[in-house]
Amino acid sequence: MTDRTSFGGLPVTTALRTAFDLGRQAPRIDALVAVDALLHRRVVNLPALRRYATAHPGWPGLPLLREVLTLAEPLSESPMETRLRLPLLDAGLGPVAAQHDVLDPRGRFVGRVDLAWPALRLAVEYDGDHHRERAHFRRDVARLNALRAAGWLVLRFTADDVLRHPAHTVAAVAAALRERQATAVARPH
Structure with a gap:
């Protein structure tokens, strides 16, 4: 699976990779806000993001992402x-x-x-x-x-x-x- 796609003719990361990257970036509250927003908009889903994280062991920020995933709430509206x-x-x-x-x-x-x-x-x-x-x-x-x-x-x-x-x-x-x-x-x- 590739982590890149195209949007408006420009190369961008896929929604899953974007959620993975944002969820690994401190501070924790900003990582959670980003993941909640992507989940709420159904751009990604929690099981897929968990699987993606599991498939990328050792990546920087993974402990933060794991914590964010335990706190994530797809129903959060803002x-x-x-x-x-x-x-x-x-x-x-x-x-x-x-x-x-x-x-x-x-x-x-x-x-x-x-x-x-x-x-x-x-x-x-x-x-x-x-x-x-x-x-x-x-x-x-x-x-x-x-x-x-x-x-x-x-x-x-x-x-x-x-x-x-x-x-x-x-x-x-x-x-x-x-x-x-x-x-x-x-x-x-």
Whole structure:
């Protein structure tokens, strides 16, 4: 198998080789963002990338790629979702479900949340600037009210939270997890 192909008449690496190369480049968060994005867009798939890595032992950066492949999430819809998820995992707050569909008690769709601990009905959302647009904001308010009515606690974070205050973000999620766990234990079944 060749690692090269052509795009617009120019020689380029194949999607698989590109994912392999990007996943081996530090820093770890950038490698994971790149791999998540390629997986989400279905440019490559995780089993094929794992096989490719196994077939290239001893290549520089392979230990990093192996770690990235254990953290990769094809459902991650944006680089910022990945950047939000990784510190939570690093803090031991996983496993966390990505792009979780929330249903009401009757089984009707309420909304999809970026990250979730379904058993605790805790959701974490990344809100980019587009959430400030009037129509988007109105939909968000209705959706958040519906999630609350379904018993969910939703924590919302911005780029500033994720990029400048990751320790605070992790602490807020950890506190919410502890609170929800205590409530779940205290709640009679």
